[in-house]
Each structure stands twice: as C-alpha cells, then as structure tokens.
Amino acid sequence: MTCCDRSISKFYTIFPQKSRLQPKRTGLKFHIPYTLLAAAWLLLSCNQAKLSDARGQYLRGEYYTASETYRKLYRNVPREERTQRGIIAFEMAENYRRLNQSARAVTAYNNAIRYGYPDTVMYLHYARMLHREGKYETAAEAYRRFLAFRPDDPLACNGLRGAELAMEWSENPTRYTVQRLELFNSNRGEFSPMLSPEGDLLYFTSSREDALGEEKSPVTGMKYNDLFRSVRNVHGEWQKPERIESGINSDHDEGTPSLSPDGEWMYYTFGYADPNRPATAKIYLSAWVNGRWSEGRPLEIVKDDSVSVFAHPAVSPSGRYLYFVSDMPGGYGGKDIWRAAIRNNNESFFIENLGPEINTAGDELFPYLRNDTTLYFSSDGHPGMGGLDLFMAVGQGESRSAFPQRVPLATAAEEAGRWRVRNLQSPLNSPADDFGITFGPEGEKGFFSSNRNDVRGYDHIYSFAYPEARVWIEGFAVDQEDEFIPGAVVIVVGSDGSQLRFVTGEQGNYRFRAERGADYLLMAGAEGFLNQKQTFHTSPAEKDTIYYVDFEMVPYHKPVVLENIFYDFDRATLRPESKEGLDILIALLNDNPSVAIKLGAHTDRKGSDEYNHDLSLRRAQSVVNYLVAHGVDAQRLSAQGFGKTQPVRVTKRIADQFDFLKEGDVLTGEFIETLAIDQQGIADQINRRTSFEVIENDFILH
Secondary structure (H helix, E strand, C coil): CCCCCCCCCCCCCCCCHHHHHCCCCCHHHHHHHHHHHHHHCCCCCCCHHHHHHHHHHHHCCCHHHHHHHHHHHHHHCCCCCHHHHHHHHHHHHHHHHHHCCHHHHHHHHHHHHHCCCCCCHHHHHHHHHHHHCCCHHHHHHHHHHHHHHCCCCHHHHHHHHHHHHHHHHHHCCCCCEEEECCCCCCCCCEEEEEECCCCCEEEEEECCCCCCCCCECCCCCCECCEEEEEEECCCCCECCCEECCCCCCCCCEEEEEEECCCCCEEEEEEECCCCCCCCCCEEEEEEEECCEECCCEECCCCCCCCCCCEEEEEECCCCCEEEEEECCCCCCCCCEEEEEEECCCCCEEEEEECCCCCCCCCCEEEEEEEECCEEEEEECCCCCCCCCEEEEEEECCCCCCCCCCCCCCEECCCCCCCEEEEECCCCCCCCCCEEEEEECCCCCEEEEEECCCCCCCCCEEEEEECCCCCEEEEEEEECCCCCECCCCEEEEEECCCCEEEEECCCCCEEEEEECCCCEEEEEEECCCECCEEEEEECCCCCCCEEEECCEECCEECCCEECCCCCECCCCCCECHHHHHHHHHHHHHHHHCCCCEEEEEEECCCCCCHHHHHHHHHHHHHHHHHHHHHCCCCHHHEEEEEEECCCCCECCHHHHHHCCCCCCCCECCHHHHCCCCHHHHHHHHHHHCEEEEEEEECCCCCC
C-alpha cells in the first residue's frame, strides 16, 4: 500500500477510503485515476463485467478484495490479447502498490511494460517498487527512463538520488543495532509504538485477532486496528501486550497514539470502519481518569473542515504544540506535516505547515518530537532507501516567539533553512517501510515499526539501540627480558577527569575504559624498578578501539642494553640514527631525577684487548657527552669501557630471536668460531653493545 492509501494498516488509521478516492493535487498523481477510467473504454469483451467489479473494488479502496479479482481476470485472458493483458497487468500493479506488496507490483508492472501499456508515469511507480525491493541499480535505470520524459519531476529526482545513496548506505551501515521483538508482534500487523514519558509503558497499534469486532477490512483482509499496551515490570522486563480495555477502542479504527508530557492525555487517530458512512481520519483525544483511558472525543483542529485528513498526532515535550499530518490545502503535495499551537484546554489556535525542508511532493508521515527542536518523521519523498524512510530534522530556531491569534493559518515556507534534515540510513532504514519511531527517556534507544522481511507487507515492532563506542587502554608491565611484573602499580590521570589506580596481576596486565578524544598520563612503578611515565591521546573517532600501552621497566643494579645505538666504523662518533634511543634514556632520567647511571660500551672479539678497551671507553664517553649536552647533569653519569671482556650470555629473549642460539650460551670467541660464517656476524653484532646500569637511586646534587 502507498502511504496515502493503506487502510488501517499503518496508513488508513489513518487515511480512510474517502481520502483515497480523491486524486492528489500534484499534476503527476492526478493522472492515475483518469488513466484507469480511460482504460475502461478499451475493453469490449466478455470479461467487462468482472473488470468493472475489480475497478469498483479498487476505487473504493478495497485493495485486498480487488487483488483476488484482478488475479483471476489476468489468468483468464489469453496471451494473444496483448492490449487487454497489458491493461489488467497495469491495474493489478497499481493495486499491489496500494497493498504495499512491492514484489508482486514489480512483476505486474513488468507484464504491463511487456504488453506495451501506454503510460509514462508507470515507469515512476515501477522504479519506486524496485526501489522498495532493494534492487537499487535496476531502480536507478527505471528512474532515468522516466526522467527522460519528465526531467524535473521531484519524486523521480529524489528517488534516483535515494537509490544511489542507498547502495552506499547498505555497504556502510551506522552503529545502530536493530532487533525484531517477537513479544510485541503477531501474525498480523502492529505499528507506531509510543513509549510513556517514564518509559515503563509501550502503546502501539495492531490488527491482531485480539482486536475488537469480527469484521475484516476489505482493504487489508485483516481486522480493524485497536490500541494495545505492554507494561515493563520492576525487573525491566516487558510483559505480554494487552488491548486497552476502555472506551478508547471500538469496532472502528484507532491508532498512532501520542501522550502529553504529564501522561494525562492521549491523542490518537480515529477512522470510521463503516462503508455506508462518509469517513476520513480525525484526531481524537482521551483522558486518563481513575486508572482508565476515557472514551475519545474528536479534536477540532481546523473549524468546519470535514473533508481533509487529520492524523498521526505528536505532542511536543513542552506541551505547546501538536504536530500532525494532513492533506489540507496549502501543502506541498501528498500528505504534509503541520503543527498547531494548543492551549491548556487542548484547543488549537494557530496552524502552520512545516515548510519545504520537511515536506515534499511525496508523503511525510508519523511525526515524533524527541525534544522541542528535534523532529523525527517518515517520508517517501526525500531521497531514501525505499518505501518510507526515517528522518531526523533539527530545528534552527522558532519562527515566532508567540503565535498571533488573529491569523488562523500560516506557512513556514518563507523561512528557508529552518530545519536541517538527514536520513537515518541503514540499518534503521531498509528498502521497506520504516516509520513510527519512539525513544526511551534515557540513552539512544527505543522502538520503531517496519514491514521489512514480511512478504505480506505486514508491519511489526522493532527495537533499536545506538551502542556507545567503547575505548579501552590496556597493556603489560614487563622487564627487559619480557618477563611479566606482577604487583606493579599503574596510576592514570585523564583530561576527562579520571584518576585511576591499578595493580598488575600475575600476567603483569592492566586495563581500563577510556574516553574518546582524551589525553592520559600513565605512570608505572614496581619494587626494584625505576618509575616509568607515558602520555597517550585517544582518537575522537566514533568506533570501538583498544589501545596498547606497555611498560618495559628498568631494573636497579642490572645492565640494560640500549637499543639502536650506532657508531661510525672503528670510531667513537655517534651516528644520527642513535638519537631516538638516547632520547628515550634522557626521558627516563628526567622522570627519575634521583637516579645516577653508569654507561658501558662493549666491542666484538676482533682486535687487541688494549685497542678494544680504548674504543669502548671512548664510545661510552660519547654517550655521556650526548646526555650532558641535552641537559642531564654530568654528576649523575659515568662511563666505562669493557672492550671484549664481557661477552653476552644468551637470554631467553635473544634465543627467541635467533634459532641458532639457546638460552645460556656465552658468545665467547671460541663459541662464535663454531658457528657458520653468517651466524658469526650476528653473534659479533650482539656483543657490540652499549648499556647502562642504575648505580644509585637516591642521588643528590652537590
């Protein structure tokens, strides 16, 4: 069903039969009923009476009944009767479109095109049904075909743009999670969930078997809708929904509820389910009295207007405005969203259209106010993913400080830029109809309705939540041999105001939840090791992230090899690439001002003892000179050359790096000569090293 014609499934509670019989005011949509009437004169056959029956059912809005009649007609027409089959196929497609059965509509439009049905507007409807089926590339081609006839048609232009965007949105969904809630759903339809202000009651509309009355709608083949309610218990668990047992429900159509901020009033849509009585959708009002909802009474929004549709009420959180949907004169085509200022007695005294930023040549429906400047609604006129899509509009300021009572009707069209509208994208939106959103009092979560994944086109209730991006910082405290240090204390101070303290476990690990876009200072300390400090900045990007900050802690009275310290060949001159490693040592000394260290340098096995001792001493002194030049007090530093007198004893860490060595090997000249030539070079390189050792931890400048 289209958004203007669905019986009391989501739209007819909504927009009953009278509004369906009226052609829309846009030139494009005015064309359809006349096409159908003109086609009647083309069929002069024995099937004429049955086709008249199908058309009568269609024009009365009895789409479910008409679909059965059209199907029988199409099967009984011979294939060689191409003109007749084309006409029936087209009318069948239009009927399926009204029923919201897009897959069947696509097949029927294909048949109408195959049999040469002469209607250019058909390509627009065909494109929109393909769009609803998620066949975006094929839909885009159909939109372009129609735009060749009518290049400036707004629905086709927005449809083409929506099909192109939908391909991108499908591949890159937002962080929202969506789940169908079987507790609330039945084998019929339910839609327009509405949470109470406290978030402990959920109202919705349904045509399930529990609805009052036995009569089935000829439009949908289902019962007429009633209002249902689910209660959340003290444990936060939702209970099985029940029909509201009060005068608010009847044998007619009731739906799309909205509650006043104090929860004392319910606005809803009412439509007569009486084929012998002129009907159109109206907004009704019920009061919470003695623990029950009273029988509803009509709310007159525009005096003496019994023709226009008034539906889908939504009260603003301030209680000042009632937003609603109407096809009254002064709109932009299809159904528009309007708002009325309301007094304490619920009487409206000023009405305005929300303007072209919100309303289009299509239908804008199901408004919902999360706050007085944030409007949610559904539309098939803005670029979207197919069918009705959910949109969010942020108000850019009030049009008036107060509504003048002397002006009965106004429009917001002249206030360009008053709303900023965006599509909520996948997975909140889909190729199907997505509409009727409601938020809980806390967090980015709530409920909405959709007919996705239902071949019958029935609507159901879904939950949604926007998971907060979770950022973690974790790491290990280890020694120079990568052995875990349990019992290390890690202190965290963050720009987000956090002050945390952790003690590492047996695996030397710590972990904490961080904020996006924050600066953190992390300090680690353990007995027998120097304190260590690190700073870290988390990205503001909205995605789950784990950052790793490890502390490789420096022990007292044990030599620590400085990584990546290089000298010119056979000389004591430091090479530029040594700067990074030495700057790390400078930072460590600055963080521990009471520490004094001894710098030691070692050579390989080649050359005389005297030469290697002298070279290693000069190299150690070069490191001391670099540190002094960069602000480290010379009294804290000493240099010693060891030449080749202290060959390396292979540690577990070195053995893990080189498979030809095992833990405990000593890289003496004799051992190295037993290795292969290329392995000897590696062993010599391991022996050539610069190290430092903490010799004092309570150094005081003299």
